[in-house]
């Protein structure tokens with residue numbers, strides 16, 4: 001029997017970052033994180049399940065627009081995740097996965113969060129085993145190895161783990177409609193980052209800044225949750241900018257150090273500060289990559305976008321904002337036409 005399902009899942013931008021895993025296999029974080037789910041930066045994933053199939057096939061549509069067999073570095077974690085989902089459902093069979101991102105992959109815009117959220121939801125639907133609730137969806141998505149995927153199953157403003165500390169649970173602090181925040185992403189480098197977040201999580205405890213940051217986080221988490229509740233951009237912005245710089249301070253002082261920034265990162269940071277001096281409430285945050293997310297209220301977004309897009313080091317901007325979370329669609333990604341691409345590969 002063959003079944004097909006397609007989901008679109010958004011990326012998210014962390015205001016308080018998950019950085020460091022207590023248990024890498026179970027993806028248990030050292031600290032809670034809070035993020036805003038995005039609207040336009042999304043992954044679309046079509047999964048076809050064949051209960052009598054024997055080999056998975058993974059296709060990825062890259063920035064050139066062609067859907068081709070994914071590189072092993074991309075395909076392996078996907079296959080590992082499909083194995084876990086098959087085991088959970090006590091089934092065999094095989095999957096054909098077709099996936100694409102609406103934004104650069106592996107460049108600090110959380111493509112693993114959106115990609116694994118979409119894959120998890122589409123594969124479970126194809127297996128007729130959809131998660132019962134957001135906690136189950138979150139828990140299964142993050143078992144892919146991407147902790148940030150735990151937050152992409154919900155829309156709006158999301159905390160993982162919640163104050164109970166249980167990493168199997170996720171909490172929506174506010175719906176998207178509560179506060180129309182925008183994220184102008186200044187793309188200063190589209191290429192895949194040199195050091196994975198996974199390596200960053202492993203190295204984080206080697207930094208002398210790791211423990212001091214953990215001590216500061218309870219207060220930062222409270223302030224961010226409060227600022228979201230009160231829709232207070234100044235209060236939110238001050239914390240998220242400090243937090244982002246602190247995270248990169250940890251990364252840069254890890255052993256061996258990780259430098260995600262380039263000259264464009266700094267130029268964008270300086271411009272965000274200069275916009276603030278002109279009275280525009282905009283604040284920067286940066287995930288594990290060089291690209292800068294400028295967070296601001298809707299009314300100043302055009303001015304922020306114009307200023308960042310004009311910078312010589314900014315290749316282009318992505319204009320995004322808070323979104324409602326993943327959804328299913330009947331518009332499937334179709335199979336590549338070339339016959340050699342649809343030949344099954346032998347299992348490794």
Ligand code: PMV
Nearest residue numbers: 014018146147148197287288
């Ligand atoms: O989900 P991962 O393993 O790609 O790690 C995400 C790390 C950050 O993006 C830097 C922070 C976060 O909480 O999203």
